[in-house]
Amino acid sequence: MEQTIKVGWLFNNMFNLHGDRGNLLAIRAEGQRRGYQVEVTQINLDTAIFNPMDFDFLFCPPGEIEHFEVAAIYLEPHRKELMDYIETRPMLVTGTTVALFGETIERDDQSTIRGLGIIEIETQENHTVYGDDLYYSCQYNGKEMEIVGSQIQMIDLDIKEESPFGRLKYGYGNNGETRFEGVISGKGIFTNTLGPVLICNPWLTEEIINLIESNKNWPIWEDHRDNLLELKSLKSKIAHIDKKEMRLKKLSER
Template identity: 30%
Template sequence: MELRVAHLYPDVMNLYGDRGNVAALRARCERRGIGFQVVAVGLGDRFDPDTVDLVLIGGGQDREQRRVAPDLAARGPALREAVEGGLPVLAVCGGFQLFGHRYVDHDGSVIPGIGVFDAETRHPGPVADRCIGDVVVETPFGEVVGFENHGGRTYLATGQEPFGTVRLGFGNNGEDRTEGARRKRAIGTYLHGSVLPKNPALADTLILWGLQRRYGDAARLGPLEEGAERSAHAAALRAAQARARRPS
């Protein structure tokens, strides 16, 4: 078997080492003897979502989001159709915001999104605190840990499923305990760190979804020895717990 991954704007949207998500997927596939191919999709590149099994997009600051937004908007209809057809996606931070309807900046200017998720992001203003710190989220894929650093607050529309529920940290907006969003097999999240190396169950879910898209539901993944991954997950959990105990 082979997994073909599209990495959108890897030279622009790679805040806080989100490229590590590609490395984690590659390592887990190669350890199982699964072929792994990455297609880097830059500004203006030709790209058909139906030719890949999984799409990744990382985070970027407002400047980078403005830079890629028009190009991504042109790809929006094809990406939305592919997601409805079961294409797995992992969209992180700025990528997550752009996969919503829009991002309203602190000065009221609007960065348009592509509407995969029924969500809107708004910046509360230049003097507002950022949402920064270690995060623990309860998800359908188990406990997920990571690190968040975002100024915008994301609000999900009624009926939009979150990625998970915040146990420690801020999540989408620091108010309603939601984190990220899910649509079919597309996941949006604020978790950097990067998120997949320390959350192997989530990484394997994305790999399996991608393989099933190509080879059908009979595709399966064998187990791996995960001592390093478990240690990384435990360290991130301890960091989040320690931060939560500090006086504000």
């Protein structure tokens, strides 16, 4: 019988801002390359039964803050399950939606939204938008790597006692004042990196699939993906970052 990787795609229609479906394409392609069937289930407000532990990988894309309250109400009964889930299983949460998994979200109009409290972060909506490249180093599933992407920041994060996912080499990161990028909690990645981060950084995709294989007691696939195209892309993007005019506080001053 074919081995199946089960992927849960949270709020795919409600949270749909930056071509985020690319991440599912990346997971599916890498899973299929290794000979697995990849089954993607869309989870929305009308999904009657949601059990995080039914999935091997969860993805929650960036969304408009406008929808966070209803998303939080939907996920609240699963808070404990989600906390247990990220202890061992991979989850990727990107962009503004990171705030949904934190403690409170202070909006620009002074109102407050209560997050799920799965990670200990406080977030504040910014009055203006900041968009830029994002480049950092991180470690996932025991592997050091560099990630490049972009960030459209509408919310500042204060990560309190949580561990950052990445250490910035360039970019705004959590709030433009520290060198921290995102949060890692267990195997859950909470990052400001938008769009198809797993397409542009297949080394992260490979580690997510490696972790899934390990969780399922499948042998770890040893035939590595050909990442030449993405490595050339990374090099070209770093060249762009190195020569660009910037308005950020220098990393050395943070």
